[in-house]
Amino acid sequence: MPSDDADQPLKPALFLDRDGVLNEDRGYVARWEDFRWIQGARETVAAFNRAGWLVIVVTNQSGVGRGYYTEDDMHALHARMLEELAAAGGHIDGFYFAPHHPESKLERYRHPDHPDRKPNPGMILKALQEWPIDREASFLVGDKPSDLEAALRAGVRGVLFTGGDLRAFLDREGLLP
Structure with missing residues (x-):
């Protein structure tokens, strides 16, 4: 839950793309039975x-805009993720998603270049406004150039994850806390 207290000390944030970083990117993952954690993600x-x-998770979810699944489906998947993370001793502080796409079947999600849809930085910028985040100490892990572009535009370091074990990757990069 975002903080209302502007006097809180700033904290670093780990921004994560979802598909391809937290879970295997199997194309428009919306059902728990299609979800597979990336090794080391939890x-x-x-x-x-x-x-x-x-x-903080920042994820383009054009599958919503394309009508492949609903926002409720996506939220249900995120709730299951949170349950499994809790069992592993972890949690996500915030999920930010961009259901927009220029060719969306649903008018409310059709936009030629929505400010939230990566490579635009809108989701990251919202999180920076809503949470006591130390921007300079924070970084984003993404699996696509558009993730890194969004991070750059938001003034946050971007790191390209090319697959494998996420924890081992961040350890090799010297980024584990």
């Missing part, structure tokens, strides 16, 4: 939580 989230970092 442990990574828990490690950053223990170190006092905020963990």
